[in-house]
Amino acid sequence: xxxxxQGELTPQHSSTSYAFQFKxxxxxxxxxxxxxxALTIVTLGIYSAWAKVRQSQYMCGxxxxxxHEFQYLATPMQILKGRLIAFALIITYSVLSxxxxxxxxxxxxxxxxxxxxxxxxxxxxxxxxxSYRHVRFRFTGKVGQAYWYFLLLPILAVLPFxxxxxxxxxxxxxxxxxxxxxxxxxxxxxxxxxxxxxxxLGCIGVVVVLSFVIGAVFGLGALSSESxxxxxxxxxxxxxxxxxxMFAIGFVANGYILRFMLNNAQLADSKIxxxxxxxTYGFILLSNTLAIIFSLGLAYPWAKIRMNRYLAKNITMxxxxxxxxxxxxxxxxxxxxxxxVADGFDMEVGLGL
Amino acid sequence: MRFNAHFSDGSSAQLLPVSVQxxxxxxxxxxxxxxxxxxxxxxxxxxxxxxTPQYIDxxxxxxxxxxxxxxxxxxxxxxxxxxxxxxxxxxSKWLYLxxxxxxxxxxxxxxxxxxxxxxxxxIAKQLPSQILAQVSDQxxxxxxxxxxxxxxxxxxKRGTIAxxxxxxxxxxxxPYDYQLHFYKGNDLQANAFALPNGHIVITDELVELxxxxxRIMSVLLHEVGHVEQRHGLRNVLQQLGIFILFGMFLNDLxxxxxxxxxxxxxxxxxxxxxxxxxxxxxxxxEQIHQADSVIQASSxxxxxxxxxxxxxxxxSGDVPEFLSTHPLTENRINQIELMVxxxxxx
Ligand SMILES: [Zn+2]
Numbered sequence: 001x002x003x004x005x006q007g008e009l010t011p012q013h014s015s016t017s018y019a020f021q022f023k024x025x026x027x028x029x030x031x032x033x034x035x036x037x038a039l040t041i042v043t044l045g046i047y048s049a050w051a052k053v054r055q056s057q058y059m060c061g062x063x064x065x066x067x068h069e070f071q072y073l074a075t076p077m078q079i080l081k082g083r084l085i086a087f088a089l090i091i092t093y094s095v096l097s098x099x100x101x102x103x104x105x106x107x108x109x110x111x112x113x114x115x116x117x118x119x120x121x122x123x124x125x126x127x128x129x130x131s132y133r134h135v136r137f138r139f140t141g142k143v144g145q146a147y148w149y150f151l152l153l154p155i156l157a158v159l160p161f162x163x164x165x166x167x168x169x170x171x172x173x174x175x176x177x178x179x180x181x182x183x184x185x186x187x188x189x190x191x192x193x194x195x196x197x198x199x200x201l202g203c204i205g206v207v208v209v210l211s212f213v214i215g216a217v218f219g220l221g222a223l224s225s226e227s228x229x230x231x232x233x234x235x236x237x238x239x240x241x242x243x244x245x246m247f248a249i250g251f252v253a254n255g256y257i258l259r260f261m262l263n264n265a266q267l268a269d270s271k272i273x274x275x276x277x278x279x280t281y282g283f284i285l286l287s288n289t290l291a292i293i294f295s296l297g298l299a300y301p302w303a304k305i306r307m308n309r310y311l312a313k314n315i316t317m318x319x320x321x322x323x324x325x326x327x328x329x330x331x332x333x334x335x336x337x338x339x340x341v342a343d344g345f346d347m348e349v350g351l352g353l
Numbered sequence: 354m355r356f357n358a359h360f361s362d363g364s365s366a367q368l369l370p371v372s373v374q375x376x377x378x379x380x381x382x383x384x385x386x387x388x389x390x391x392x393x394x395x396x397x398x399x400x401x402x403x404x405t406p407q408y409i410d411x412x413x414x415x416x417x418x419x420x421x422x423x424x425x426x427x428x429x430x431x432x433x434x435x436x437x438x439x440x441x442x443x444x445s446k447w448l449y450l451x452x453x454x455x456x457x458x459x460x461x462x463x464x465x466x467x468x469x470x471x472x473x474x475x476i477a478k479q480l481p482s483q484i485l486a487q488v489s490d491q492x493x494x495x496x497x498x499x500x501x502x503x504x505x506x507x508x509x510k511r512g513t514i515a516x517x518x519x520x521x522x523x524x525x526x527x528p529y530d531y532q533l534h535f536y537k538g539n540d541l542q543a544n545a546f547a548l549p550n551g552h553i554v555i556t557d558e559l560v561e562l563x564x565x566x567x568r569i570m571s572v573l574l575h576e577v578g579h580v581e582q583r584h585g586l587r588n589v590l591q592q593l594g595i596f597i598l599f600g601m602f603l604n605d606l607x608x609x610x611x612x613x614x615x616x617x618x619x620x621x622x623x624x625x626x627x628x629x630x631x632x633x634x635x636x637x638x639e640q641i642h643q644a645d646s647v648i649q650a651s652s653x654x655x656x657x658x659x660x661x662x663x664x665x666x667x668x669s670g671d672v673p674e675f676l677s678t679h680p681l682t683e684n685r686i687n688q689i690e691l692m693v694x695x696x697x698x699x
Contacts, residue, residue, distance in 0.1 A: 028403045031444040038453035039440065041460045050436055054402050061405025068359075068368065069406055076436075133368055134361035134416050183366060296461075326366040
């Protein structure tokens with residue numbers, strides 16, 4: 001085990017680029033995770049704030065870039081405050097909605113309208129609390145932009161047969177990448193729009209071919225046997241496979257998008273590069289999902305570590321930027337309650353939409 | 354006591370290796386010929402989390418980073434907050450890990466088996482009837498589009514069954530607006546199922562299989578039982594609850610929204626749990642016994658229906674999902690006979 005880690009260290013010291021290394025271990029993370037779960041249950045959820053900090057810090061603290069680790073700076077109290085406010089809102093909602101059913105609908109509309117604001121706050125909170133070499137990251141997106149990129153643009157994009165969808169996805173990703181700072185240094189990413197449309201066409205092509213194959217199989221099935229029963233049985237087998245295939249297409253597409261974004265990204269003059277294969281990325285995501293489902297959740301720590309390790313192995317950054325020269329920009333160090341509430345809502349937002 | 358660390362002053366990303374020395378209640382180190390002293394009380398040590406580096410935040414915004422865990426633990430004896438100390442202690446002992454695993458598994462089991470079904474039940478009771486109608490209509494439309502076709506039964510047969518059914522429903526004290534639909538089942542074969550708002554579908558194939566109106570009524574009563582006890586909705590809500598629970602345990606599972614598109618499908622799958630089937634059977638038997646009805650359905654008719662359906666599906670040679678999710682016919686017949694005996698004993 002030790003020697004293997006030494007072996008992994010060697011490609012790190014390349015003279016032209018900085019490399020990532022992920023040192024998290026499945027067993028260690030499993031311990032933290034399972035104790036977190038048990039304590040969260042025993043404390044009726046209050047400990048979840050500490051759990052979140054410990055897990056985030058475990059991931060960040062084990063992610064090394066140029067041999068220095070990242071740090072997660074949010075405190076359990078900040079997270080707890082946000083979660084309590086979110087919880088209070090949910091309780092208010094359920095009480096209100098049982099008395100006035102119309103209030104429930106109003107609340108849902110309000111949640112949808114507030115979603116861009118919550119997403120923005122969550123991005124700000126998470127990046128503000130991520131630090132590397134004692135210099136914080138920063139997300140500078142504006143409220144108006146958040147409403148445009150997270151609410152209006154997606155709605156407009158699906159209207160003309162989804163033809164603007166690749167454009168909207170690209171714009172959304174770029175909004176995040178181009179408003180990101182580490183200290184006084186700026187991230188930039190401008191992937192070519194054609195790549196997104198190519199991917200979009202590819203996905204449509206795969207779906208068309210897939211439906212053609214399925215149609216052919218069913219046609220043959222119907223021809224070869226009189227009874228509809230066999231077609232039914234075939235569908236029982238094929239159904240889950242089709243379902244998985246749809247997921248797999250989404251996962252691989254995500255792998256491509258990640259590659260477009262990273263390979264066109266730079267921090268100041270340093271170019272970011274990734275060698276990850278979208279197909280391997282998709283395969284890891286799919287097998288992770290299956291492992292988590294079939295282990296009833298217990299494979300979660302393994303899955304999480306596995307993905308981080310794979311990405312860390314593949315992403316590098318060229319050495320134009322002298323890391324130690326970067327100045328901190330601690331202008332807006334104080335975090336507002338809104339950001340914490342957003343974090344408390346994090347999952348609820350995900351669920352609601 | 355001495356440990357190695359990296360120092361940064363907080364103004365830039367520059368990291369300087371330093372050797373930190375503890376003297377009584379202070380630490381000190383030298384940077385560029387300048388000596389820095391801090392009392393331990395002014396320093397804040399970050400909690401120990403796995404084997405990630407620990408941080409010492411200094412009062413002037415500067416920070417030391419070190420992986421010399423033993424030295425840090427020896428120097429900062431009073432520093433670590435209780436909660437993090439406890440977590441780290443639990444994480445490092447096998448016994449407590451096993452206990453944690455047990456607590457988690459037992460809680461998950463309790464949630465899945467008791468808490469979520471109870472909550473699903475109470476939510477199903479409160480759900481407005483418009484939503485019920487909408488979900489049901491969507492499901493029926495989907496079914497009619499993909500599987501069902503117009504009934505080919507004679508109008509008289511349909512009329513007789515419908516009038517028996519209406520007569521029965523008129524005696525029932527119910528908030529639901531029952532409607533009976535006749536369709537040709539095609540791939541769904543001999544089948545009957547209930548939608549949450551009280552619309553019940555029976556296929557031509559099933560009517561032809563059962564022949565007798567009494568038997569058909571007994572099967573319809575079973576479906577009424579599903580509606581009255583809100584089984585379809587409770588089933589969907591339970592699945593949803595389990596999905597949410599799963600997501601909460603795992604924190605960031607990813608795309609949770611996918612489950613919402615699955616709701617109509619879940620209604621269609623008729624994936625009533627075995628418990629629900631027994632409950633619906635019990636409802637049907639109770640109704641058969643107390644109904645002062647124009648038709649004289651008996652528990653024997655009910656049992657005969659089961660036998661016919663089970664034979665039918667055995668003959669056709671494939672296992673339709675309807676039966677695979679339903680309890681074994683034999684077990685259900687046993688239960689019915691038991692209930693009949695009990696009611697006779699009373
Ligand atoms: Zn049933």
